[in-house]
Amino acid sequence: MPSPSVVTVHLILGSTVxxxxxxxxxxxxxxxxxxxxxPGTPLWRATIPPGTxxxxxxxxxxxxxxxxxxxxxGALILQPAGAGHAVWWSFTMEQEFRxxxxxxxxxxxxxxxxxxxxxxxxxxxxxxxxRAWEWKDEDSFAAKTGHPVYWTPAxxxxxxxxxxxxxxxxxxxxxxxxGTWCDFRPPESWPLPELPxxxxxxxxxxxxx
Ligand SMILES: [Mg+2]
Numbered sequence: 001m002p003s004p005s006v007v008t009v010h011l012i013l014g015s016t017v018x019x020x021x022x023x024x025x026x027x028x029x030x031x032x033x034x035x036x037x038x039p040g041t042p043l044w045r046a047t048i049p050p051g052t053x054x055x056x057x058x059x060x061x062x063x064x065x066x067x068x069x070x071x072x073x074g075a076l077i078l079q080p081a082g083a084g085h086a087v088w089w090s091f092t093m094e095q096e097f098r099x100x101x102x103x104x105x106x107x108x109x110x111x112x113x114x115x116x117x118x119x120x121x122x123x124x125x126x127x128x129x130x131r132a133w134e135w136k137d138e139d140s141f142a143a144k145t146g147h148p149v150y151w152t153p154a155x156x157x158x159x160x161x162x163x164x165x166x167x168x169x170x171x172x173x174x175x176x177x178x179g180t181w182c183d184f185r186p187p188e189s190w191p192l193p194e195l196p197x198x199x200x201x202x203x204x205x206x207x208x209x
Contacts, residue, residue, distance in 0.1 A: 004114045007035060008196045009077070013120045014059035014149040020044040021070065022193035023077060024186075032081040033116070036186055039093060041070040042195035055122060055140045059149045067195060073098065076184055078176055079107060079116065084162040086118070087176050089184065097182040100127035102166050104159050121151065121159045125166060131177060133170050135163070 004025065011019040021043035023035035046063035048054055054063065076089040088101040102125035108117045122144055124136040141159075144150040151159065170177045 004112070006193045007033065007113070008115045009035065009037075010115060010117045011120060012117060013054050013122070014144075014147075016046060016054060016059060016061075016063050017044075017065060018046045018054050018063075018120070020065065020196060020198065022196050024190055024193060026076065026184075030081060032083070033077075033079045034181075035077040035079070036184075036190075037070055037075045037077065038186060038190070038192055039070060039072065039074050041192055043068055043070055044195070044198060055137065059147070065198065074186065076181055078181075084121075084159065085166055087166075089181055091184070095185055097129060097184075099129060100170075100177060101125070102127065102133075102163065102170075104163055123159055123163055125163055125170075127170055127177065129182075131170050131173060133167060 006022050006024055008020060008022050010017055011021070021037055021041060023037045023041075025033065026036050027034040044065040045068040046054060047066050048057060048063055057063070073091040073093045074095065075091065078087040078089075080086075084104060084106060086103045086105055086107075088103060090098045090101060092098050103118075104121040104123045104125075106119045106121065108119075109115070110117075121141070122137050123141040125133050126136050127133045141156070145153055145156040169175070173179075
């Protein structure tokens with residue numbers, strides 16, 4: 001696969017695109033991708049009523065994308081090749097490491113490598129800097145299990161198993177939870193990516209997890 005310097009990440013929950021965000025490639029190889037989302041990055045975000053979250057809204061609703069920006073500190077995103085999860089390092093606006101986040105997901109890369117479609121599997125794991133971890137959104141994960149736009153009970157069991165596999169890495173302080181990248185500072189020469197055009201072709205299945 002070619003290696004672009006910016007990859008557009010399409011985050012999808014059920015049948016809805018929740019966010020389209022361009023991320024700079026920090027590392028790319030057979031092990032997977034490491035991406036950087038800088039504070040202020042222009043992005044597309046699903047329009048939902050104030051104070052709500054997409055996970056709590058009906059999947060058949062219409063949530064058109066609107067231009068917005070990344071309104072938090074930056075994030076590093078590790079997408080290990082072939083794995084059913086990503087690991088996010090969250091940083092403060094002052095670029096201090098804040099926490100890890102394990103997002104259970106499946107991914108499909110576009111043939112040119114410029115886009116990755118990430119289907120969220122709702123269940124997540126939050127991890128503090130001292131590696132105390134907790135499942136997140138278990139109730140919503142259970143409520144969605146068996147719904148046709150989400151996952152079957154068998155798939156839910158596999159998603160949970162993938163999460164448990166990652167908790168063993170956390171508990172043993174094994175990469176990527178060994179402190180690697182916690183001191184990450186993006187080079188000042190990196191400009192913010194541009195707002196990606198919408199209407200990119202759907203990724204073709206067959207690659208990624
Ligand atoms: Mg998630």
